[in-house]
Amino acid sequence: MTTPGTPAEPAVMKGRRPRMGPGMRWRLFARSFFIQSLWSFENMQGLAFGYCMEPWLRRCYGGSRERGRQALSRHCVFYNTQPYMVGLGLGMACALEARIAESAEEERAPLEERLEALKKASSGALAAIGDSLFWGAWRPFCAALALAVATAGLAMGAGERAVAAACVGGYLVAYNVPVLLLRWRGLGIGYEWGDRIAQGIGDIPWQPCIKLVRLGGMGLTFGCAAAVLFSIMGGSLGQAGGFALAFAAGWAARARSVTSRKMYAAAALVGVVAASLGTAVRPW
Amino acid sequence: MTGSLGLAVGAAAVAAAELDATLALQIMVSRAIVIGPLLGLAFGDLTTGVLVGLVVELLSHDKLPVGGQIPANATVSAGAGVLLAIGPQPLPVSLAVPAGLFLGWLHERLVDNPLRRRRGRMSRVVGAGIRRGAEVSLGGLVARELVIEFGATLALLLAALLALKPLGVQPWAAEARTVLGAGLWTALSLAPWFGAGMLAHSLRVKR
Known part of the structure; x- marks a missing residue:
């Protein structure tokens, strides 16, 4: 409820956030594949984050070139997260930019500060989760899976080509299905979460998932090693x-x-x- | 695919796949376990492709490209290893694999690191330009960086092939019969087991 003397709540904060249509989502999704293409030691993924945000900023600030430029420069600063988790960060940034774009002038500065703080905090959290889950568990798990497919294929007497195709194809499909799903859905989920991103991240049981993947991968690796050693013995x-x-x-x-x-x-x-x-x- | 032109096309394919490692996509077509068998299949020697890809994958899977950390480039290691071991003037695979591993390390030193420093200087200039209100095509910058990385990787691979391929016709390199050759064979034989042990350790559940 607005009391006299306090600024009116912006329209988007009352639940009328603009919709992120499929076309826009595709553009952001496609650009998110290049989040590391301008990687540098100074601002890491910062410039590329700005590149990913461009279509959304054009939509939000289409009427004001100056405000669009200011918004772009807000995003071309230090940013670093795990590349598969960037959809969540981009979605959150889009939600807050939409709010800034539609807010009254006196409300913008605190919202901009909030966006900056949320970007910093969430990028670190998403990087920690993404590194553990994808680099530390999922990628080795898929390598172990490919190893298991190759071992099983050779044990069953399958042809070399069939084993190689199953190994490479299995690795790529197994690895990319959850990754692409997270990249695509992450945009929508991050947009939905908006500034509740910390709570949203905390609600997902990441650690049990990581533990399960690691245990599975370790079982596959030991199983393959044992099977090959047994056949050599x-x-x-x-x-x-x-x-x-x-x-x-x-x-x-x-x-x-x-x-x-x-x-x-x-x-x-x-x-x-x-x-x-x-x-x-x-x-x- | 055979002959020198085939090798050049193979090197270009490796350089293109290398972009997937860090700069673009990250859909894992750059992994050694993918690039090795595919190159082997293209050059008609699947066994060598699978062997090199598997060994390099197992030895490099735990090198994480996290934050500012730049590991030796596994795509270049596997790609160079396969290209050296097949086609005209092939090196023994026991020599091609360590040569590939060395080239992956060289790529980190000569290509990855300098290009990242260069991008740092560029990002300062571009960031200042955007704040001043200058028109900057970020999409153009992305495309330019991809082309530069592709060109630098391709140049390194072609130089390595030109320098190392002639070793394949040397009598001492034709087959590993010497004491050194036996040592290299032992390393290659044990490498998948070292790698599997490393893989199992990297997957252990931390308390």
């Missing part, structure tokens, strides 16, 4: 033991942050020493 127990040791060494190296390049060089050195002593590991 029939031929050469020593070789299977050597590979099992290499698996354990990889685990230990990762735990101690030893790089894969160093591991590779160490293995080459072991091979040189083994060859000098008259033995060598060569499974293929």
Whole structure:
């Protein structure tokens, strides 16, 4: 309720937020694939965030070039999040820009400050969740899945081409279905959430999802390693033991942050020493 | 696809796929497990493509392109590894894989890092221009950066192929018979197991 002396509530705050139509959503969605294309150490995804916002800002400020320019410069500043989560951030920014565009002049400054603060806070939270979920769990899980498909295909005697196609196709489809869904739906959800984005992010059970994906991936990796070792054991127990040791060494190296390049060089050195002593590991 | 022209087309395909790693899309067509088999299939040597792709994928899956961190480029590693191991004057795969891994690291130093610093200078100028009211085509900048990254990656790959392919006809590189060759074979044999161990560790559930 408006009391005398306080500014009137802008129209959009009363629930009359402009609709984000499918055409506009497609434009934002397409541009969000380039969120990292202007990445720099200084403002990270900042410039590209401005690029993604351009169509919406044109719609909001079509009548005022000066206000459109000011809005664009608001978004071409430091911004960094996980690229698949950017839809949520863009949707939220669109909702707040729509509110700023339709608000009275004296209400704009606090809304602009709120937008800036929400962008900063939500980008960090979305980056932390996205990094853990996609880079830290989903991508390794899909690699493990591809490995499992290849192992199962070869065990069943499928042709090399069929195994490779299933492996590559399975990896791309499994990885991209949830990613594209989140990128597309994230825009609408972020727009719906608006400045309630922190609450919205907090309501989703991210951690159980991450845990489940990790457990699944670990099970697949151990399962594949065990299946291959079991098949080798029939031929050469020593070789299977050597590979099992290499698996354990990889685990230990990762735990101690030893790089894969160093591991590779160490293995080459072991091979040189083994060859000098008259033995060598060569499974293929 | 065979011959030098085929290799150049392959290098261009790798450079285009590399854009997916950081700058655009991120739909994972840049991953080693995808680019390796596809190149192998295109060049008629699927086994080598799958082998190189699998090894590089397992060794590079835990390098996260998070924030300012730039890992060695797995797309370049896998692409260069396959292109070196197949086509005219092929290198033994045991030599092509470490050469590819080295080129992935070189790409990070010679292409990724300098281009990101360059974009930093550009973003300061562009940001100031927008605040002054200058007309800036952000879409044009995006397209330009993609073309520059593509060109730089392609140049690195072509230079590497020109420099390393002649090693394929050297008698010592024809087949790994020497002590060093045996060492490289051992590394290649153990690499998938190292990588699988690393993969399992990266998927452990933290308490």
